[in-house]
Every structure is written in C-alpha cells, then in structure tokens.
Amino acid sequence: MESKDTRSELIRVGTELINRSGYHATGIDAVLKLAGVPKGSFYHHFKSKEDFGLAVVDHFADRLERNLARFLDYKEVAPLERIRDFLDDRTARLAQGQFTRGCLLGNLGQELADLNERFRERLEGAFKMWQKRMARCLQEAQQRGELSVDLDPNLTAGFILSSFQGALLHAKTTKSLQPMQDFHQVIFDVVLRRP
C-alpha cells in the first residue's frame, strides 16, 4: 500500500472500531490486524494511540462538515427542508446498524469529555461547527418568512443538536427507532413552526 493509503485505511478501521467499542476498549493491535498493517508502519503515521484517536476525530469532523455543507448549502431546497434532509440522512445511516454504533461525537463526548481535554476540545469544535451551520439555515428560513422570528437561531440549533444526540442515546438504549421518530415529529411539527 502507498503510505497515504495506509494512513487512510488505519483511520477507516479505527473509526469503525472506536465507534463500536469506544476509545479505551480499542487496542492498536486490533486496528493493525483488521487493517493488515505492521506496527512499525502505524508509528510512522501516528506518534501514539492518542494521536491516532485525535486523527480519527478530525477525519470524522471533516466528513461531517462536508456532509453538512452538501445538505445545508443546497439552495434549491427550502432551508428547513435542508435540515430535515440532513437529519433524515444521518438517522438512516445510524438505523442501518440498529443504532449499535451511534454518532462518534456523542460516543466519545460521553466517554472522554472528562478524561482527556485534547479530545474534548476537538469534540466541542465539531459540535460548534454543526450548530453554527444549522443556525445559519434557521436564520435563512426566518428571512424567507418560513420560521417564527421568536426563535433564536443559535439557541434553537444547539437544542436540535442536543436533542438529536439524546434521541440517539434513547434509541440505542431501547433498541427502537421510536425515539428518532418522536424527535423528528416534535422538532419539525412543533419547534420549527411557521410564523
């Protein structure tokens, strides 16, 4: 494998394993075995397990941002529909595995926010980016008269993000799609109401 491909493959496998079992429970040996990469090559790309974990978070956040841009900047569609499409897309991806994996940001936020400040800062950055992009969309909906101006766009975007993560946790714990459906219904029928 090319060096760049090796790095990508390690991150791909790392994302998969960390998302499934958490950061602490994921051993480098398991990553190497699944990726078919020798140990020396791993340390050529990453200084430590922490360094590797942070690269996994960065990679996830980059992909999330591209995905957010793809949906939320798509001006052909009304702003609130863009948010709905984005959340539906994420829900569909997560539902594929019966919510066994959940969202990497939520999983690692829960596991590491109190234990590792470097991780916490990256996760916070990704949450803020997500919130900001949704807030912009809500503002656009207000400008177009499609959303009540009583709602603060930034506060509401933060609430949607929180509630989405909470619905995921609820779905994971009850092994049911119901909390995602309830989330969808309350957000779109009640919170994001027309003026």
Next chain:
Amino acid sequence: MESKDTRSELIRVGTELINRSGYHATGIDAVLKLAGVPKGSFYHHFKSKEDFGLAVVDHFADRLERNLARFLDYKEVAPLERIRDFLDDRTARLAQGQFTRGCLLGNLGQELADLNERFRERLEGAFKMWQKRMARCLQEAQQRGELSVDLDPNLTAGFILSSFQGALLHAKTTKSLQPMQDFHQVIFDVVLRRP
C-alpha cells in the same frame, strides 16, 4: 458494619465510581478500598461484578422513581410546573460537578446498551418509567386546559427525556451550562405551549 450497611455502602461507592469512570473502568478493588470492605464480604452480597453493577442500576432507578413521585405527584403545584421543578432539581444536582458525572442511565446506556443485554433491559425499564410518569403529568395538564391537546403526552414525554439526556451530553462535552439553559427554554417556552 452491619451486613445491610455494608451492602448500602458498597452500592453508594459503586454508584459514585461507575458514574465517574464507567462500568468497565471501575474495578472491584477500588470499590472495596473506598468502602473499606474486605473482598469476602463483597462476594457475600454480590455474585459477580455484573451482579453488583445491576444492583447499582436498580438502586439508582428506585431513587429516581421516588424522586419523580415526589415532584410529579405533588398536586399542590400545576402539572407543568412539577415537570419544570423536577428537571431543574436534576440539572442543579448535575451542575454541581460541572456535569462531570452526568446521569447514570445515560452514561451506562451509552457504554453498555450494545454490550450487555441485562444492563440494557434495566436501563430501558428506567427510561420507560421516567417517560410514563412525565406523560401522566402532561395528560393532567391537558385535562386542566394548560397544555395544547395537539401534543401526544407519551411521545412528548419521550422527547423531553431524550432531549434532557442529549443536553447533558452536550453540556458535558462543551463544559458549559448553556445547553441545559437552551433545553429549558425550548421545552417550556416552545414545546409545552398553552393551548
């Protein structure tokens, strides 16, 4: 110590440690040391670490149910105010430790829902109990004409529970009270609106 006191003390210390570090990272030895209890005595009360962990969850769920009853059955206060008081009380407790511990149900749901079906079932039971008690309160508010009858009480209660857990995760990850305040504002000013 009396045998009953020993069991209570083990559960108290276990709750503290499991809530802080998670189930897997909590060793029995650390529990014994902090509780000042010899190993033999532990195995007199619990068959295994799993058995102990389940007792911790049961104890937490019992306390939660008593607490829910104390707030939500308190008929002197209007039903929506009872829900508000209950959530404010939980938020205040959690804010004391800068959200470092979070809610035991949410923490263990995140960590164990996919790994241990016995834990998952207990956690699901506690979530359902919480949801049911809030739904009853919402229904009462509707009967008194204090809440729009367009809202489905059970669905809305599930949504409030999800969103509360999500706001906690968001608060923990950003080390900020803001997500709890946003949660509070959207739930009480927007979702639980008067008819």
